[in-house]
Structures are given as structure tokens and as C-alpha cells.
Amino acid sequence: MSNSSKRMRALMATGALGTAMALVLAGCGARAGDDTAGAGSSPAASCVDTSGSTVKLGFLNSLTGGMAISEKTVSNVLHMASDEINASGGILGKKIEYVQEDGATDWPTFAEKTEKLLTQDCVAAIFGGWTSSSRKAVKPVVEKLNGLFFYPVQYEGLESSPNIYYTGATTNQQIIPAMDFLASKGVKKLFLAGSDYVFPRTANAIIKLYAAKLGIEIVGEEYVPLDKDDWTSQVAKIVAAKPDFIFNTINGSSNVGFVKAYYDAGLTPAKTPIISVSIAEEEAPAMGHEVTGNYASWNYFQSLKTDTNPKFIESWKAYPNSSGVTSDPMEAAYISMYLYKALVEAAGSFDVDKVNAAAKANKITFDAPEGTVTLDGENHHISKPGHIGQINKDNQFDVVWASDKFIEPDPYLEGYDWFPADVRKQLVDAAG
Amino acid sequence: MDALIAPLLNGSAQGALLLLAALGLSLTFGQMGVINMAHGEFLMIGAFAAYLVQQVIKASDLSIPVALPVAFVVAGLFGLLLEVTIIRWMYRRPLDTLLVTVGVGLILQQAALQIFPSQGVPVEKPSWLDGQLNILGYAWPLRQLFTIVLAVACVAALSAWLKYTSFGRRIRATVHNRDLAETTGISTRAIDRLTFFVGSGLAGVAGVAASLIGGTNSQMGAQYIIPAFLVVAAGGIGQLKGTIIAAWAVGVALSYFAYWTTGSLAQVLAFILVIVFLQLRPQGLFTVRTRSLA
Numbered sequence: 001m002s003n004s005s006k007r008m009r010a011l012m013a014t015g016a017l018g019t020a021m022a023l024v025l026a027g028c029g030a031r032a033g034d035d036t037a038g039a040g041s042s043p044a045a046s047c048v049d050t051s052g053s054t055v056k057l058g059f060l061n062s063l064t065g066g067m068a069i070s071e072k073t074v075s076n077v078l079h080m081a082s083d084e085i086n087a088s089g090g091i092l093g094k095k096i097e098y099v100q101e102d103g104a105t106d107w108p109t110f111a112e113k114t115e116k117l118l119t120q121d122c123v124a125a126i127f128g129g130w131t132s133s134s135r136k137a138v139k140p141v142v143e144k145l146n147g148l149f150f151y152p153v154q155y156e157g158l159e160s161s162p163n164i165y166y167t168g169a170t171t172n173q174q175i176i177p178a179m180d181f182l183a184s185k186g187v188k189k190l191f192l193a194g195s196d197y198v199f200p201r202t203a204n205a206i207i208k209l210y211a212a213k214l215g216i217e218i219v220g221e222e223y224v225p226l227d228k229d230d231w232t233s234q235v236a237k238i239v240a241a242k243p244d245f246i247f248n249t250i251n252g253s254s255n256v257g258f259v260k261a262y263y264d265a266g267l268t269p270a271k272t273p274i275i276s277v278s279i280a281e282e283e284a285p286a287m288g289h290e291v292t293g294n295y296a297s298w299n300y301f302q303s304l305k306t307d308t309n310p311k312f313i314e315s316w317k318a319y320p321n322s323s324g325v326t327s328d329p330m331e332a333a334y335i336s337m338y339l340y341k342a343l344v345e346a347a348g349s350f351d352v353d354k355v356n357a358a359a360k361a362n363k364i365t366f367d368a369p370e371g372t373v374t375l376d377g378e379n380h381h382i383s384k385p386g387h388i389g390q391i392n393k394d395n396q397f398d399v400v401w402a403s404d405k406f407i408e409p410d411p412y413l414e415g416y417d418w419f420p421a422d423v424r425k426q427l428v429d430a431a432g
Numbered sequence: 433m434d435a436l437i438a439p440l441l442n443g444s445a446q447g448a449l450l451l452l453a454a455l456g457l458s459l460t461f462g463q464m465g466v467i468n469m470a471h472g473e474f475l476m477i478g479a480f481a482a483y484l485v486q487q488v489i490k491a492s493d494l495s496i497p498v499a500l501p502v503a504f505v506v507a508g509l510f511g512l513l514l515e516v517t518i519i520r521w522m523y524r525r526p527l528d529t530l531l532v533t534v535g536v537g538l539i540l541q542q543a544a545l546q547i548f549p550s551q552g553v554p555v556e557k558p559s560w561l562d563g564q565l566n567i568l569g570y571a572w573p574l575r576q577l578f579t580i581v582l583a584v585a586c587v588a589a590l591s592a593w594l595k596y597t598s599f600g601r602r603i604r605a606t607v608h609n610r611d612l613a614e615t616t617g618i619s620t621r622a623i624d625r626l627t628f629f630v631g632s633g634l635a636g637v638a639g640v641a642a643s644l645i646g647g648t649n650s651q652m653g654a655q656y657i658i659p660a661f662l663v664v665a666a667g668g669i670g671q672l673k674g675t676i677i678a679a680w681a682v683g684v685a686l687s688y689f690a691y692w693t694t695g696s697l698a699q700v701l702a703f704i705l706v707i708v709f710l711q712l713r714p715q716g717l718f719t720v721r722t723r724s725l726a
Contacts, residue, residue, distance in 0.1 A: 066651045069545065069649060069651060070551070224696065227655050228699070229652070229655060230449070232573075232645075233439060233443070233695070233698070234695050253646065253649050254647075255647075256552065260644070260645060264576070283551050285553075286551050286647055288555070
């Protein structure tokens with residue numbers, strides 16, 4: 001699931017026609033862009049109007065194209081959260097009126113829709129996105145127009161923006177706990193398998209540095225393009241390398257192909273388990289029994305026993321269009337709406353600068369399904385518990401390891417002595 | 433030894449899947465000249481058909497053999513519907529068919545997204561495909577052997593059908609010279625429909641094989657369409673044996689490259705190879721000799 005160009009296959013695989021469509025889209029885009037520029041060229045001052053009984057918010061996810069596979073659920077959860085907030089009186093007494101936009105698995109569209117939401121619909125904040133590419137498309141626009149964007153998916157870190165709030169995990173809340181778990185299992189030989197784009201490459205760069213510190217040997221590293229399901233050849237290399245554990249940063253449906261090739265080759269969780277950072281309750285069912293017994297690192301699992309989780313699960317199951325299971329990115333999207341409510345109420349205003357000031361001045365918390373999370377007003381990420389789950393036959397996760405406390409977000413890994421400054425700079429530059 | 437044997441076997445299986453995906457195209461594109469960009473979505477339909485069969489017949493040992501003919505018929509019927517409603521108006525206008533079928537493909541993808549769970553559905557592998565075969569010290573997954581057997585069976589059935597049945601003879605006659613075929617009383621319209629049904633049906637069978645290898649979801653078809661077209665082009669338009677050799681060669685090349693370099697680089701290298709080959713030999717491996725003037 002998660003991050004960058006996860007499922008660009010609709011674009012990539014259709015090659016020549018992709019180009020043709022891009023031309024068509026570019027044509028439309030230019031026209032829409034011109035209109036926007038026309039409207040936006042008048043003063044940059046915010047046009048947000050909250051004088052009435054409602055507040056307008058923008059929801060921006062891919063509802064069509066390859067990424068719709070994952071983003072549809074996040075979008076539905078945002079709707080559920082806003083319905084809940086409206087039922088309990090709204091934000092500062094104002095009902096949420098949302099404007100839904102479709103990012104269409106196309107990153108320039110995300111940028112264009114962001115501009116439209118901010119300058120034409122005059123929304124007070126935007127929620128959504130999934131891939132890092134979509135976030136990176138939105139970032140310059142919200143920064144230029146001084147808007148707010150709430151991003152709900154775990155990602156590769158090394159970023160922070162005054163105009164973005166990140167409610168998914170950064171690397172020290174998902175990758176590093178996974179490595180700590182492997183160290184506690186006495187793993188000596190690790191194989192890295194990932195999709196070929198920014199998140200797995202960055203994650204693996206971090207994993208290799210930490211592995212050296214933990215005394216874990218990396219016995220191989222393989223990448224396959226996001227839009228390819230066939231892992232046969234790479235799994236043959238894993239068999240030959242004989243690792244104790246496989247660290248899986250593959251994204252999307254390619255994961256299904258990986259797990260099938262793994263099972264076909266006779267690899268088993270008993271001897272060569274996999275730990276994944278992109279397989280959650282939503283993805284596991286599509287893999288059948290072949291994934292059972294393997295591990296995943298997340299902050300939230302449906303199986304977590306917290307005070308707030310049962311209500312979240314019940315509400316979601318009862319919600320129209322529900323997929324029936326809850327997962328980490330869904331929960332992070334749910335958090336993002338409530339975090340915004342808490343921020344606005346602390347600021348007493350929908351004004352972006354006042355909201356940001358409130359984030360710094362107050363300790364903003366929310367009793368999330370994963371536990372009580374606290375916002376870091378400086379880097380705009382939230383504290384999260386680290387959890388490792390083992391996939392059972394019902395495609396739920398049995399929690400087998402938990403961090404001893406909530407992990408403070410450290411997107412630039414400044415608190416880790418094994419992460420050198422020059423590597424940080426290199427990775428930040430590479431991520432653009 | 434592993435380094436030599438493993439990629440050869442893995443690559444042959446990859447080539448077999450590619451061949452299954454390309455077989456139908458070699459009919460519809462190769463023989464009829466229709467650029468059907470929705471072919472990948474017919475493959476997806478075959479995979480979802482396998483899933484639906486498994487909902488009825490729970491035992492996967494039995495359901496996959498049943499799913500193969502079901503997927504063939506279901507995908508074939510979708511193909512027939514496409515031919516009757518849209519493609520028939522567009523023969524000899526390949527660029528139009530390209531654009532229209534891209535649209536049809538997108539509609540089918542979005543329909544699958546609406547109907548099935550968005551993350552996709554599981555298709556369970558029969559237990560008789562569990563396990564490995566020891567080939568010169570390499571534990572070769574049985575599932576790969578299944579893909580190869582399936583591809584060989586489809587090729588054998590298709591070529592026998594083309595060669596020995598009257599339908600097959602009429603198809604070949606139509607391909608070689610449509611006007612002359614018509615003057616001998618062959619209904620080329622009926623032949624077109626039949627060819628499209630069989631070509632799309634073969635995509636459905638490929639979909640069942642693909643569902644045992646990767647994910648079954650709305651996006652699955654897209655990854656096969658470009659490689660399949662390349663294989664058909666490299667093999668030579670309208671030439672079954674060319675398609676077979678090209679698919680196997682690309683599969684094995686992909687696997688050796690992946691073994692020696694990385695998965696991403698392998699894709700690039702294998703397709704550079706195909707493109708260079710097509711530069712040197714634009715007509716592909718084999719060509720159809722025909723006496724028609726067109």
C-alpha cells in the first residue's frame with residue numbers, strides 16, 4: 001500500500017497510450033490551470049469564509065486510476081469522520097461541508113486540484129493523498145497559497161512543512177521498530193526486497209545503516225518495478241542467499257506476486273519469515289493463505305485492545321461502502337480529521353497561521369484507536385506506538401511485539417547516532 | 433549450477449505466461465489487425481472468473497481446472513460483445529481501435545474496482561501445485577511447470593484448430609486474402625467474430641494462469657499488454673511460431689538479466705533487446721507470404 005507511485009501501472013503499463021492520454025490531459029489541464037490562474041492572480045489573501053454555520057474542507061484522493069485501489073478506503077474514512085464530527089456538533093460549532101476532488105492517480109492533477117480547492121472552493125484545509133508523489137505535488141501549492149494539507153500514510157520521512165500535518169508513521173516509527181524486533185529475534189542475515197521507487201530505496205538505505213549497528217548482515221537486496229507482479233526470478237535469488245528473515249518494502253499488488261513466488265519456492269514463515277511495511281488488514285485477504293504466519297510493522301492494527309478501537313471498528317463496519325476491516329492508513333486518516341478539529345479548537349480559529357501557532361503553543365492530543373497520540377508542533381508529525389503483528393488465518397494480526405512507549409516522531413532521524421549527516425543530506429536531496 | 437539452471441527454468445515459465453497473454457493478441461492483432469488495448473482487461477476478466485468459480489467450487493484442487501474453460505468462455509463473450517458493438521465499425525482504422533479500446537479497458541478496470549474489493553481478491557492455488565521439482569539441484573516450483581504445460585496445451589489446441597478444422601481454414605483464408613475468401617462464400621463477418629471470441633477467450637485462460645502468479649485486481653491486466661504486443665510484433669505479425677519463440681526468448685532473457693543485474697534493469701534490458709531486434713528486422717522473426725496486393 002502506502003507511499004510513492006505505488007500503483008502507477010495504469011499509466012506505466014499502457015505505455016504509448018499513456019503518452020497519448022497525457023497529451024489529452026495536459027490539454028485539459030492547461031485550460032483549467034488558466035482559469036485558476038485568472039481567479040488566483042487577484043490577491044493571495046485567504047478567501048476562506050467561516051462566517052456562516054459551516055466550514056468548507058477539501059478531500060483529495062485518487063478515486064479513479066491505479067491508486068483508487070488503496071485510496072478509496074481512505075476517502076471513505078474521511079467521510080465517516082466528518083459525519084461523526086458533524087453529528088457531535090461540528091468544529092467550533094460549524095458543520096463540515098466537504099468538497100470532494102479526484103486526484104485520478106495523476107500527480108499534476110493533485111497539484112491542480114489543490115489550487116482549485118484553495119482558491120476557488122476556498123476550503124479551510126485539505127485531507128487526503130496517499131503516494132509520496134501526490135504529497136510532493138501538493139506541497140509546493142499549499143506552501144505558496146498558505147493552505148493546510150493533512151497526509152495520512154506512513155512514508156519515507158526526511159520532510160516537514162509548515163503547511164502539512166503528517167498523521168502516518170515516519171521511518172523511526174515503523175522501519176526502526178521493525179529492525180529492533182528483528183534484533184530481538186536474533187536475526188543475523190537479512191534480505192531486502194522492495195518496489196523500485198523512493199520509499200523502499202530510502203527505507204533500505206536507513207535499514208542498512210541500522211543493520212550495521214545491530215550486527216545484522218544484509219545478504220541481498222532486490223527491487224522490482226511497481227507495476228510488475230512476477231517475483232519468480234528474484235525469489236530464486238533469495239533462496240540461494242539463505243537469509244534468516246526478509247525485509248519487505250514492496251508496495252501494492254506486486255506484494256501478492258512476491259508472496260506467491262515465496263510460497264511456491266518452498267520458503268516458509270517457520271524458516272524464512274517476511275516482515276512487511278505495506279501489508280495490512282486490507283491487503284492480506286487478497287494473498288490467501290500463502291501470507292499467513294508472516295509479520296508486518298505498523299502503529300495500528302484492528303486487533304489492538306485500546307479503549308477507543310472498538311468504537312472505531314464498529315462505526316466503520318456500519319458505514320456504507322465499508323470494506324469491513326480497519327487498517328493503519330485508514331486509522332491515520334481518521335486521526336487527521338480529529339487532529340484538525342483539536343487544532344482549530346485550540347486556536348479558536350480556522351486561520352492557518354493561528355492553527356500553526358496553536359500547534360506550537362499547546363500539547364495537542366487525540367485519543368486515537370491506536371492510543372493517545374500527541375502532535376509535535378515543530379515537525380507536524382504525531383507520536384505513535386510501534387507494533388509488530390503476525391498474520392493469522394483470518395487475515396488479522398496477532399500483536400507479537402510492541403515498543404515500550406509511544407515513539408516521538410523524528411522525520412530526519414536526528415536522534416540516531418548511526419545516521420550520518422551527509423547521508424541525511426544526500427537522501428533529502430535525492431527525494432527532492 | 434543454480435545460476436545457470438534457475439534463470440532458464442524461471443524464464444521459461446515467465447515466457448509461457450507472456451505467451452499465454454500474447455496468443456490471443458496474435459489472433460486479433462496478428463490476423464485481424466485490430467489493436468485491442470483492452471486485451472489486458474480480458475485477462476483480468478479471466479482471473480476474476482477463476483475467483484468466482486472458487487466461490488462456487490470451494491476445493492481449489494478442482495476449481496482451477498474448471499475455471500480454465502469458464503474463463504475462456506466468459507472472456508470470449510466479453511470479446512464478442514466488444515467486436516459486435518464497437519470493433520466491427522473500425523476495421524482498417526487501427527488508430528481508432530487503439531483509442532476506443534483504451535477507453536473500454538478503463539471502463540472495465542473501473543467496473544472491476546466497483547464490483548470487487550478494491551484491493552483485489554484471492555485465487556487459491558490447487559494443492560497439487562504445491563512443492564518443487566528437483567532439477568539438477570535447483571528446487572523448481574511446480575506452479576511454473578503448470579504455466580508451461582498450460583501454454584503448450586493452448587498453443588497445440590490453437591494450431592490444431594487453425595490447421596485442421598474448417599473454421600481454422602476459413603480464418604487463414606480470410607487473413608491471407610479477405611476479398612478472395614469472400615468470393616468463395618466465406619462469411620468474413622462471422623469469421624471476424626469467431627476469431628475475436630477465441631482471441632479474447634485465450635486472454636481469459638492467461639488470466640487464470642496470472643491469478644496464480646500475481647494479484648487478481650482491477651489493475652492486473654495493464655502489466656501484460658505492452659510486453660504482449662512487443663512479443664507479437666517481434667514474432668512476426670500473424671505467425672504463431674514467431675510469437676512462441678519471441679515469448680520464450682523474452683522470458684528467458686528477462687530472467688537471466690534479473691539474475692545477473694536487478695529486476696528493474698532486467699525489464700529495461702530485455703525490452704531494449706526487442707526494440708533493437710525490431711529495428712534490424714521490422715517484419716519480425718517470420719513473415720506471412722501472401723499473394724494479396726494489399
